[in-house]
Amino acid sequence: MINANQTPIESRPIVWTIAGSDSGGGAGIQADLASLSDLDCHGCSVITAVTAQSSVAVSLVESVSEKMLLSQLDTLAADLTPAAIKIGLLAEQSQIVCLARWLKQQQQVWQQKGISVAVILDPVMVATCGDALAKAAALDFTPFKGLLALITPNVSELQTLAGKTLDKLEDCISAAKLLSKQLETSVLAKGGDYGPSWCHEQANDLLVCSDVAGISSQHQQQSFWLSSPRIDSKNNHGTGCTLSSAIAAVMAHGFVLNDAVVVAKAYVSAGLLASYQPGCGAGCLARTAWPSDLSLFPYIKQTTAQDSLPSSVSHCRQIAATKQAGFIKIDTPLGLYPVVADIALLEALLKAGAKTIQLRIKDTNEPTLEEQIIKAIALGRDYRARVFINDHWQLAIKHQAYGVHLGQEDLIDSNLSLLREAGIALGLSSHSYFEILLAKQHQPSYMAFGHIFATTTKQMPSLPQGLNKLKRYVSLMKDELPIVAIGGIDAERLQSVKTTGVDDIAMVRALSEADDPAAAFQALNSAWLEDTSYGTQ
Ligand SMILES: Cc1ncc(COP(=O)(O)OP(=O)(O)O)c(N)n1
Ligand SMILES: Cc1nc(C(=O)O)sc1CCOP(=O)(O)O
Ligand SMILES: [Mg+2]
Numbered sequence: 293m294i295n296a297n298q299t300p301i302e303s304r305p306i307v308w309t310i311a312g313s314d315s316g317g318g319a320g321i322q323a324d325l326a327s328l329s330d331l332d333c334h335g336c337s338v339i340t341a342v343t344a345q346s347s348v349a350v351s352l353v354e355s356v357s358e359k360m361l362l363s364q365l366d367t368l369a370a371d372l373t374p375a376a377i378k379i380g381l382l383a384e385q386s387q388i389v390c391l392a393r394w395l396k397q398q399q400q401v402w403q404q405k406g407i408s409v410a411v412i413l414d415p416v417m418v419a420t421c422g423d424a425l426a427k428a429a430a431l432d433f434t435p436f437k438g439l440l441a442l443i444t445p446n447v448s449e450l451q452t453l454a455g456k457t458l459d460k461l462e463d464c465i466s467a468a469k470l471l472s473k474q475l476e477t478s479v480l481a482k483g484g485d486y487g488p489s490w491c492h493e494q495a496n497d498l499l500v501c502s503d504v505a506g507i508s509s510q511h512q513q514q515s516f517w518l519s520s521p522r523i524d525s526k527n528n529h530g531t532g533c534t535l536s537s538a539i540a541a542v543m544a545h546g547f548v549l550n551d552a553v554v555v556a557k558a559y560v561s562a563g564l565l566a567s568y569q570p571g572c573g574a575g576c577l578a579r580t581a582w583p584s585d586l587s588l589f590p591y592i593k594q595t596t597a598q599d600s601l602p603s604s605v606s607h608c609r610q611i612a613a614t615k616q617a618g619f620i621k622i623d624t625p626l627g628l629y630p631v632v633a634d635i636a637l638l639e640a641l642l643k644a645g646a647k648t649i650q651l652r653i654k655d656t657n658e659p660t661l662e663e664q665i666i667k668a669i670a671l672g673r674d675y676r677a678r679v680f681i682n683d684h685w686q687l688a689i690k691h692q693a694y695g696v697h698l699g700q701e702d703l704i705d706s707n708l709s710l711l712r713e714a715g716i717a718l719g720l721s722s723h724s725y726f727e728i729l730l731a732k733q734h735q736p737s738y739m740a741f742g743h744i745f746a747t748t749t750k751q752m753p754s755l756p757q758g759l760n761k762l763k764r765y766v767s768l769m770k771d772e773l774p775i776v777a778i779g780g781i782d783a784e785r786l787q788s789v790k791t792t793g794v795d796d797i798a799m800v801r802a803l804s805e806a807d808d809p810a811a812a813f814q815a816l817n818s819a820w821l822e823d824t825s826y827g828t829q
Contacts, residue, residue, distance in 0.1 A: 299332040305544035306372050307333045311380030312341040318576030319530030324537035330579035331541035336372050338364040341383040347573030350423035355383040358390050365394050375544035378537045381416040384427040392435035410441040410543045414536035415449050440477040444536050450481050472500045495520045506548040506754050510701050518590035527567035527575030534577050535560050550726035557590050558583035584767040592729050620717040620737050622774050626796040628817045630803050635664050642675040644810035652682035669693045689714045723754045741765050743779025749800045763792045786819055
């Protein structure tokens with residue numbers, strides 16, 4: 293049965309896996325294709341090597357010939373253009389050189405056609421049972437320099453690539469950053485395997501971002517710890533293959549790299565929780581579809597100058613829970629939420645019945661800024677409405693506003709403790725899974741997801757999210773806190789936004805550019821309220 297969030301079969305993005313065949317079925321091409329299909333993609337395969345493998349041993353590895361490798365690549369390229377590529381086992385150095393050369397040429401062809409293809413490399417060297425898969429002890433991946441979106445070594449692979457042991461946390465961080473520079477790619481250094489002492493308690497992966505397309509400038513060239521509780525399962529054969537193919541799948545659906553990593557991590561956690569053992573050795577992960585259980589997603593912590601590891605996940609979650617106590621919980625719908633740039637429109641919309649409204653004055657040098665904020669807060673009291681002040685959190689505290697709306701960039705210069713102590717409600721913007729997880733850690737009163745459709749109101753670094761992404765975000769956050777959709781929403785699009793199950797909608801131009809904003813508000817508000825009951829959509 294197809295659920296509401298599934299992509300129709302005919303519009304599934306194509307993802308290639310270039311990897312080895314695992315006759316045991318738990319890893320390699322077999323795990324990749326199962327994951328790709330489970331995540332609503334059409335998987336194509338380029339087999340690099342055939343392995344005679346079970347869950348307990350690798351008996352034989354035979355690489356395919358260069359002719360066969362290239363023939364598979366050319367045949368696929370002529371017909372089945374990928375949205376993303378995952379590369380797994382490359383059994384010998386000559387395959388690395390051959391594939392990198394082919395990829396370099398093909399990327400130029402795709403670029404000329406305006407097609408962008410993210411390539412994820414999982415530098416597989418050893419099978420879970422401990423037997424070697426690749427011919428050389430240390431493969432050299434430098435031919436892939438500049439061709440990858442992400443490389444995903446585990447600790448032992450990172451050690452091999454770095455040419456030294458990485459017992460100390462600082463060494464591991466430096467090695468990941470160095471690899472990122474050497475290959476000009478983002479790096480996900482996986483701590484999931486039970487390796488050095490710093491990755492015992494939980495699965496801590498280090499994401500080093502390098503020129504990631506479509507993410508906030510604030511996260512560019514930064515590093516993040518992604519921490520998940522360690523799932524104590526011996527059935528972990530194919531974990532790395534599943535993770536990297538899931539990252540490719542999520543990117544193929546148009547999500548940015550950082551999102552793909554956190555969704556794939558949640559997918560792997562869910563797969564491990566439901567894992568099974570078909571043979572005598574390590575069993576394999578279950579395929580459990582696109583994850584929407586928030587507890588499976590990692591806790592994110594940006595690395596600091598000290599590069600300290602986050603304390604345990606439960607400790608981080610406890611801190612988040614303590615913070616939650618401060619921010620106001622919104623228990624009646626925000627409804628149709630106008631965002632306005634002046635007091636006259638604010639008053640007209642309050643008169644028309646708006647119960648939530650935001651004053652958004654972007655010019656910090658506006659001489660009447662404080663005066664307008666004072667007036668907006670007073671009008672909110674008169675009309676018993678929730679008035680949110682955009683950006684100017686100090687003035688909001690000074691004049692005791694109901695709420696403040698902040699973007700994630702605004703958080704750098706704001707003091708959330710002061711806002712919490714002042715009893716002020718907080719709305720936070722999010723533009724991706726990654727930002728949602730970060731925003732959630734502050735336990736705001738509501739979250740706004742945008743921009744759903746193209747907007748001219750504001751220059752956005754990200755692409756419009758569209759309804760499919762909004763649906764995924766809503767299924768992740770529904771019942772956690774109120775979710776507002778913003779960006780390009782108007783009378784025509786209102787019903788389609790409603791079908792995503794989002795709680796509330798915010799609008800700028802649909803009201804400010806209407807001939808009669810008050811009448812427009814009333815018409816849009818009635819359309820929004822029609823057949824909508826809070827929390828049960
Ligand atoms: C309801 C709502 N959602 C999103 C925003 C955008 O906030 P932010 O990202 O801080 O951008 P600016 O509005 O400050 O340009 C918002 N204001 N309101
Ligand atoms: C102010 C704002 N913030 C957005 C976000 O995605 O964070 S989109 C947006 C503008 C929304 O304006 P309109 O309704 O005119 O498209
Ligand atoms: Mg802002």
